[in-house]
Amino acid sequence: MIPAAGVVRSPGVSRAxxxxxxxxxxxxxxxxAIALLPLMLIFAFVIGKGAAALNLDFFTKEPNPPGVPGxxxxxxxxxxxxxxxxxxxxxxxxxxxxxxxxAEYGRGRTAGFVRFIAEILLxxxxxxxxxxxxxxxxxxxxxxxxxxxxxxxTVLMWPILTRATEEILRLVPDDLREAGLALGLARxxxxxxxxVPTAGSGIFTAIMLAVARxxxxxxPILLTALGNDFVNTNPGAPTDxxxxxxxxxAGSPVVQFHALAWGGAITLLAAxxxxxxxxxxxxxxxxxxxx
Amino acid sequence: xxxxxxxxxxxxxxxxxxxxRTRVGDAVFKGMTRIVAFGLVMxxxxxxxxxxxDGVRPFREFGWRFLIGRNWNPVAGRQSFGALPFIYGxxxxxxxxxxxxxxxxxxxxxxxxxxxRGWLANIVAVLVDLLAAIPSVVFGLWGVFVLQxxxxxxxxxxxxxxxxxVPLVGPLFRANVSGGFQGGDVFTAGVILAVMIVxxxxxxGREVVSTVPRDLREAALALGSTRFEMVRMAVLPYSRSGxxxxxxxxxxxxxxxxxxxxxxxxxxxxxxxxxxxxxxxxPAVIANxxxxxxxxxxxxxxxLALALILIAIALMFAALSRLLVRRSAALVxxxxxxxxxxxxxxxxxx
Numbered sequence: 001m002i003p004a005a006g007v008v009r010s011p012g013v014s015r016a017x018x019x020x021x022x023x024x025x026x027x028x029x030x031x032x033a034i035a036l037l038p039l040m041l042i043f044a045f046v047i048g049k050g051a052a053a054l055n056l057d058f059f060t061k062e063p064n065p066p067g068v069p070g071x072x073x074x075x076x077x078x079x080x081x082x083x084x085x086x087x088x089x090x091x092x093x094x095x096x097x098x099x100x101x102x103a104e105y106g107r108g109r110t111a112g113f114v115r116f117i118a119e120i121l122l123x124x125x126x127x128x129x130x131x132x133x134x135x136x137x138x139x140x141x142x143x144x145x146x147x148x149x150x151x152x153x154t155v156l157m158w159p160i161l162t163r164a165t166e167e168i169l170r171l172v173p174d175d176l177r178e179a180g181l182a183l184g185l186a187r188x189x190x191x192x193x194x195x196v197p198t199a200g201s202g203i204f205t206a207i208m209l210a211v212a213r214x215x216x217x218x219x220p221i222l223l224t225a226l227g228n229d230f231v232n233t234n235p236g237a238p239t240d241x242x243x244x245x246x247x248x249x250a251g252s253p254v255v256q257f258h259a260l261a262w263g264g265a266i267t268l269l270a271a272x273x274x275x276x277x278x279x280x281x282x283x284x285x286x287x288x289x290x291x
Numbered sequence: 292x293x294x295x296x297x298x299x300x301x302x303x304x305x306x307x308x309x310x311x312r313t314r315v316g317d318a319v320f321k322g323m324t325r326i327v328a329f330g331l332v333m334x335x336x337x338x339x340x341x342x343x344x345d346g347v348r349p350f351r352e353f354g355w356r357f358l359i360g361r362n363w364n365p366v367a368g369r370q371s372f373g374a375l376p377f378i379y380g381x382x383x384x385x386x387x388x389x390x391x392x393x394x395x396x397x398x399x400x401x402x403x404x405x406x407x408r409g410w411l412a413n414i415v416a417v418l419v420d421l422l423a424a425i426p427s428v429v430f431g432l433w434g435v436f437v438l439q440x441x442x443x444x445x446x447x448x449x450x451x452x453x454x455x456x457v458p459l460v461g462p463l464f465r466a467n468v469s470g471g472f473q474g475g476d477v478f479t480a481g482v483i484l485a486v487m488i489v490x491x492x493x494x495x496g497r498e499v500v501s502t503v504p505r506d507l508r509e510a511a512l513a514l515g516s517t518r519f520e521m522v523r524m525a526v527l528p529y530s531r532s533g534x535x536x537x538x539x540x541x542x543x544x545x546x547x548x549x550x551x552x553x554x555x556x557x558x559x560x561x562x563x564x565x566x567x568x569x570x571x572x573x574p575a576v577i578a579n580x581x582x583x584x585x586x587x588x589x590x591x592x593x594x595l596a597l598a599l600i601l602i603a604i605a606l607m608f609a610a611l612s613r614l615l616v617r618r619s620a621a622l623v624x625x626x627x628x629x630x631x632x633x634x635x636x637x638x639x640x641x
Contacts, residue, residue, distance in 0.1 A: 024519035031398025101324035123609035125547025188320035216426025
């Protein structure tokens, strides 16, 4: 964009200034290296230690008692699936409708206020969402449950989906809306039949990112789903989850459980990264198509 | 997408019945989106209301001693709840995180927006995004089994032998109360937090830096500036308040981070000068004690009060940050902030 490198070589630039410029360039590259070093280390250890823990039992068996080697965390996979399924069912309609309100009807102060609230709710500490849902849902139901956990995740995913949906709907050109209206379609049908489908893959991307975020959350699930050593398929009962299992086993004095924790970490990380990377690739394509 | 909904249909001379139905459909749909949108606002109000309903009890019981008391004892009969150790630990770990993360994140934002071009820049940007996607519990697991041993054996003794001898800051880097470096400590927690908030600070930093007008950069270059001088004279002065805003967002995130911190901070109540001692944070104590506390008791109410304090502070920083970032953008362009697509994407992954 700006041929800055050429400028540096121009004869008027003194040695001292050139050295300072080089030092700056080296400095910002060093920042990149410092930020990415932990990423590399985390990947290396999770893959190294996690891959060794993976086998068929890991995905199909419940944990063995301490002292009995082997076993798996199948209850955690089933629990995470159940919690995420419910969380998606709750948060996607809420997030989409709020995003549609902000993008399609959102004018003036009221909408600005809603947008601001959605933005700061992105910073809700996840543990607070857990405590809040405990006080409302767990107390009312009288038990920890997958439903409570999915509502806690909904508290976190709703604002994420709202912001993302609004950004994506704003990329849809106004021409399309005007064309729909000019054909005599009602406004709401234009939104549902023209605008949302046009933004379809972008919205799908947003959902994937929100799911990736929700799936890795531990703190809110700890206070709402409680965890469970056995398979549970009742959404109204205490339920296990993969991040919860990693947390429990990482703090366990039993060494055999540490391997299961690393195994959980590699599967969780793989799922989250596949979602994030696919979302990134999709949104890249979407951007290219719109522009 | 004008503000008026119906006129086109009216002009088309559609039958009255259909016009009516269209109006009703529009009104219903718009009403529905509006109700859900206000639901989001109500969620915030409800959260604060619910937490406050129980959270006021410790304040009623202990008054301000709840915030400045150092004794936290949930054992029945000897119950006492003073939250100072958690407040102290939260402030210290978040401060360490900000001090370490902000310079790196600003450097990274400048690297990605001003210096690096082409595929290499793309790869760095993708990797920083991936860092944001790593779940907190995975950071914690790595912290417990990899970072903490490395800290105990190598990094902390090294810091104690070097920085620990410097006057003023030295006492922060001395052996812990048991005379060694073993165990979880606030420094390790701060380092993990720093790694975790670099992506979000970088994303907001890039958003801020990208609002500096091209004219300014070109003017600086036309005066014969090197790239460093262009950044120093044109980019940084205009981004200052936005960078403060980015740091505040990072601070808000660091304050509320739970699991990774709970796993490496040591979870001990003492308040010590040296950062190599164990500590405790507000989110960590909620995570550790919440399920054991009886629903009706003062213990639970005290934990809910801590949750209330936490969300109040976190959202305050988020709001301040947003205002600062917006103002910095408005100062430069005279208009509203540009769409934060990059940020929204990252928020999803963070």
